[in-house]
Amino acid sequence: MFPFKNNILLDRKANRNLYLQLCDQIIGYIKSGKLTPSTKLPGSRKMAEELGVHRKTVIAAYDELILQGWIETIPAKGTFVTSSLPIINPSNFSETGTLDKTNAKSNFSFTSRSNLLYNYSEAQENTERLIKVNDGSPDHRLAPIDEIAKTYRNITKKGYNKSLLSYGSTYGNEDLRNALVTYLNQTRGLHITANNILITRGSQMGIYLASQLLFTKKNRAIVGDTNYLTTNNTFKNAGGTIEQVPVDNNGIDTNAIEDLCKVKNIKAVYVTSHHHHPTTVTLSAERRMHLLQLAQKYKFAIIEDDYDYDFHYSNAPILPLASNDYNGNVIYIGGFTKIIAPAMRIGYLVAPKDFIDEAARLRRIIDRQGDMLLEQTLAKMIVAGDVQRHCNKVLKIYKSRRDLFCSLLKEKLSDYFTFKIPDGGMAIWVKLHKKFKWDDVVSKAYKQHLELNPEWRRYDHNNLGHNGIRMGFASLNEREIEIVIEKLQKVMQSLNY
Amino acid sequence: MFPFKNNILLDRKANRNLYLQLCDQIIGYIKSGKLTPSTKLPGSRKMAEELGVHRKTVIAAYDELILQGWIETIPAKGTFVTSSLPIINPSNFSETGTLDKTNAKSNFSFTSRSNLLYNYSEAQENTERLIKVNDGSPDHRLAPIDEIAKTYRNITKKGYNKSLLSYGSTYGNEDLRNALVTYLNQTRGLHITANNILITRGSQMGIYLASQLLFTKKNRAIVGDTNYLTTNNTFKNAGGTIEQVPVDNNGIDTNAIEDLCKVKNIKAVYVTSHHHHPTTVTLSAERRMHLLQLAQKYKFAIIEDDYDYDFHYSNAPILPLASNDYNGNVIYIGGFTKIIAPAMRIGYLVAPKDFIDEAARLRRIIDRQGDMLLEQTLAKMIVAGDVQRHCNKVLKIYKSRRDLFCSLLKEKLSDYFTFKIPDGGMAIWVKLHKKFKWDDVVSKAYKQHLELNPEWRRYDHNNLGHNGIRMGFASLNEREIEIVIEKLQKVMQSLNY
Known part of the structure; x- marks a missing residue:
């Protein structure tokens, strides 16, 4: 006879009904093998006495268990654990510590990605x-959190477009894409339409999506030495091979890139042209043109990660390579985490339409879509000039x-x-x-x-x-x-x- | 002599300074090959006359172009397009339509993922x-948008923890992870700690992350026939091979799964145990136990996608397989898009700690982290009981x-x-x-x-x-x-x- 009295613990203060707590625990004992198939359960009156609950509670629990198939009633005999359930070896259910151990270690194998995360300050x-x-x-x-929160509140007021709460486009909020067309064409000298834009979660997602589409099958990427390491890891994770070329006071060495293109099939070149990461050097005019020329000739993609275009203190910012991409070679990546706040997880991928469409297909299985409320908030702030105003303010600081x-x-x-x-x-x-x-x-x-x-x-x-x-x-x-x-x-x- | 007058268009109403507009356009002509290296530019006085602007504007533009390396001054000779710039073939810059065409078609190759997106109603x-x-x-x-917006507004009020605006943990907001421990243990009978939780963007990201870790190298996944097709595509995209087994009135056929395990190496089984997608059938008690047994024996992962656990109209919901996973076989996936609104892009991946850690590493290169403000908002709503109250309300409706x-x-x-x-x-x-x-x-x-x-x-x-x-x-x-x-x-x- 199973000692229910000692093993069933009912918590009258818990959110879950008593009868459901009773069900859960009986199911647990069945699944763990402590209650084996065909075991007879006490009658409802007896069980109620043992546990100190109303008989109705036990009856409700038994009804539920019967419905779910865990127990069965045999007329004139009583209630039993369903005989057709498989017999399993009892696990060490009641041993202390077992649970913590199983929750720590999986019983299946998977790919280790330990190269992707360094001893980062996560736990600092x-x-x-x-x-x-x-x-x-x-x-x-310095984040304009009041403007963000107020705009967010306004767009959620009654009467506003409720469809923002439903499923939305994988490409991003339509108002934001349109606002970005004007914003990027004006501030970056681009000449794009909404078809060239996919809204992402910060620029990292842009780098990830581009990598997944470009670097399957060990395709080669050229990056500077040294380079923003998260990008190298993202490329490698996608299956790419990294080739490194020197970086000097004029940025990444485009002659070295040309030499590589002559002997190897290069799929993409990654540049942080505005300020090389980590050395902060700006890519010279001569090399910019050279790189665009090479891309046209060797048909590789330039992944231009323009992570700090908005922050320039002496002369005006140099327009990105993307502003002179007349042949469809540049994938331009940027975002608002640096201008507004890291919490504003919105970025963009700008590229020829065929590439944007493929990126959207992939993005659909990654996280389906962005946060339409937040994207609409940002769209309003761009159109109202709040973003540019904030940018000018922090630039001085x-x-x-x-x-x-x-x-x-x-x-x-x-x-x-x-x-x-x-x-x-x-x-x-x-x-x-x-x-x-x-x-x-x-x-x-x-x-x-x-x-x-x-x-x-x-x-x-x-x-x-x-x-x-x-x-x-x-x-x-x-x-x-x-x-x-x-x-x-x-x-x-x-x-x- | 280049006809600047006809080719430079300055917009006095634009946000960008006139001298920068002038710079942008001259750079454009240099990059596109219309202004070749060593071409002499008009003197600042002459250029100012031609364009009808103040001479200072032209001088500022020339200074900027010199700084950026696009033009150079040769004493006693004048100002020239920098001679060391590479010569490129003029592109059809002035032909109408060229731009739209280049923005539509990329000049590099990439992987096509056209299987990932059907003719979905995106454009309907x-x-x-x-x-x-x-x-x-x-x-x-029915979404509780007022509660969401008010809570969001509250946590952004002055004096609140500003670090929410900065970079946060890849695992998710700490308060939300803790709130979920209680919430999931109470409502789903899990017995987990915060170490077993990774916050995701809706459940699709959970499926994606699990796939990427499990299915490299054509590893085999078992799914029901028929099955939620986005999952099949996500598995295939990660490199997995799909094996299908029948689904009947008791859910997925675990005997068929056992037969497959005997002859093939199976990496994971995907189940929507609460209500099979698409047929809505509940996995029977007998098969639940059988599946857990098989997972333990053959060391495969059970990916339990519990997308509609909260919606049960007659008897109480059957606890997920994860509630009886004593051996570390279940990867449990859920989210809040269905309870609250599709716009609430928050979900969770629950699994043994070693798996969660790998998933976090991968997630770091996908989108780095979630939206801490939204996650904190949800944490507060869970703790205050808003989520459960809302759930009870819509359930009746x-x-x-x-x-x-x-x-x-x-x-x-x-x-x-x-x-x-x-x-x-x-x-x-x-x-x-x-x-x-x-x-x-x-x-x-x-x-x-x-x-x-x-x-x-x-x-x-x-x-x-x-x-x-x-x-x-x-x-x-x-x-x-x-x-x-x-x-x-x-x-x-x-x-x-």
């Missing part, structure tokens, strides 16, 4: 005292932060670091004097409650020995910049080689 | 008079719509259709009498401004001849249901075979 303690220098992120404290960071770095730390003042973007490419090691600097800094860019290890994965990392200045206010420099000074002075 | 006219019967979608008009639809279908159309009253979900599996063809019914209906489930063609892709389609009742109110039945009556009466 976010203590009050810790000050962080990131890779070049915006300052989320970031420029003064760059100036302060650079002048302090030069004044206080030029014995240890060299750098060029970046003419745009959110980070400085800082090279450490060769006699020091970033390892030592980073670990000493951490003891001073200063976290240097947690991705710094990733910048020299090919052992070029440039000894550089990116220091993001945009997310730090003036006081914070002063503290960072002060702490860095202490760290460097304490390093006696 | 949404006319006022057209009434639609879908595949089983919720009624977005959907039940009465099911009852009305079924009774009218039986009363008015039983000469043509057969069906079982579904005990849950949002759709009825309706079989058409064999002497009729859905093709005829659908096209006749369309003329009556009645659009039958636009995905109906997808249900018999293996030519089983079941002659069934899903009719979604949940998104139609009583008046609409009456109209649908009325129109269907007319359609059927007009079909004389």
Whole structure:
């Protein structure tokens, strides 16, 4: 006789009805093999007494179990666990700890993607005292959250287009695509129609979609050495092979690209032409033209990741390669996470229509569609000029932060670091004097409650020995910049080689 | 001499400065080959006259072009297009129509995924008079949009945790993961911790992530015949091979699964155990146990897509297989698009921790992370009981719509259709009498401004001849249901075979 009294625990405070709790637990014992097929269950009166519940509760539970096929009633004999259920070996159901263990380890095999995620700061303690220098992120404290929330609220008011709440187009919200046509043609010199736009979740999804369509079957991609490593990983994950060419003060070396094209079949070239990631160098006019020429001739795609087009502090931003793509070679990727806030997970993929259509097909099985409410909110903010206004505002703030960071770095730390003042973007490419090691600097800094860019290890994965990392200045206010420099000074002075 | 006057168009009303417009266009002519290297440009005074602008505008433009490397000044000679730029063949820049053509067609090759998207209703006219019967979608008009917008507004008020606006965890918002632990353990009988949860964008992303990890290298997946076709496509896209087994009135045939396991290496079995998609049949208790047993023995993953767990009208919902997964075999997928609204693009993947960690790594290169503001909003709504309350409310409404639809279908159309009253979900599996063809019914209906489930063609892709389609009742109110039945009556009466 199964000791129901000791094994059934009913919680009168739980949301779930008592009779359903009883069902769940009996099913659990059947499934785990503790109650085997043809086991006789106590009559409802007896069970109710044992458990201290009303008899109706037990009857309701039994009815439910019969309906679901777990138990059966045999006239004049009683109620039994269904005899046709398979007999299984009892699992260690009641042993403590078993559950945690099974929830940790799967009983099937799958592909490991461990190359895709470094020891990222996911688990880092976010203590009050810790000050962080990131890779070049915006300052989320400046995000126009009131405008976003108000616009969002307005479009959800009664009477507004309710179809935004239903399923929408995989290509993205129609109003946003139309707003982007004007916005991108005006600010980036593009000449596109809505057919050339797929709305994505931030630029990373654009890179992912393009990779999946281009790099099956070990197709070759050319990237700079060094390069934004997440892109390399995204290409490799899609099945691509990476070829690296040097990057100098004029950006990626297009002669080296040409040499490769002569001997190998190249599917795509990845560029961050406005400011090379990580070195912040701008691709020169000469190389821009050369690259477009090569793309036309060798029929490869240029994946232009224009992640910081909006941030330019001295001369006007140089228009992207996409603005002069008359042959259908450029896949242009951008987004709003840097202008507005990382929380605004909206980006765009701009390309010839045939490519956009294929990307939409693929996107349909990835996450079906975007968030129509958020996309509509952004469309309204673009049309109202809120986005451009916000951009102008933060540009001034970031420029003064760059100036302060650079002048302090030069004044206080030029014995240890060299750098060029970046003419745009959110980070400085800082090279450490060769006699020091970033390892030592980073670990000493951490003891001073200063976290240097947690991705710094990733910048020299090919052992070029440039000894550089990116220091993001945009997310730090003036006081914070002063503290960072002060702490860095202490760290460097304490390093006696 | 290049005719600048005729080719440069400056728009004084545009957002972009005149001098930048001038730059953009000169760069355009250089890149397109109309202005070749070493071409002399007019002096600033002459150019200003030709274009009718102030001389300062031209000087600013020339300065900018020099900075960017497009033009160069040779002392005592004048200003020239930079001589070191590569010479390119002039493109048909001024021919009308060229642009549209290039924006339509790419000059590189890529993988075609045309199997992934059917002639879906993306482009369908949404006319006022057209009434639609879908595949089983919720009624977005019932979405608790006020609660969502208010909660969203509250969490963005000043003083709230601003870090929600910055980059967040790839696993999902921490508060939401914790809220889901309680919610899923209580409503689904799971016994998981936050480590077993990855927040996704709706359930489709869960299916996609699982596929990418399981089905590289032509690994085999078992699905029912017939099955939810988007899943088949997602598996195939990942590289998997599909094996189909019959589905009868007790759900997917687990004996057929066992037979396959004996002769082939099976990586995963996909089930919609609560209501098989498309036939709405519930997987029987006996087969549930058998399937779990097989998974343990043959070490395959059970992908349990529990897309409509919350919608059950007669007896209580049967707990998912995941609630009795003591060996780490079940990958459980669900979401909030059906409970709340398709616009609520939040779902979850529940699995052993090692699998969740790999899925998070992959997800990081797909779209990096979710929308923290929306996830926090949902967390608050779950904790406050809003989600459960809303669910209870719509459940009553959907039940009465099911009852009305079924009774009218039986009363008015039983000469043509057969069906079982579904005990849950949002759709009825309706079989058409064999002497009729859905093709005829659908096209006749369309003329009556009645659009039958636009995905109906997808249900018999293996030519089983079941002659069934899903009719979604949940998104139609009583008046609409009456109209649908009325129109269907007319359609059927007009079909004389």
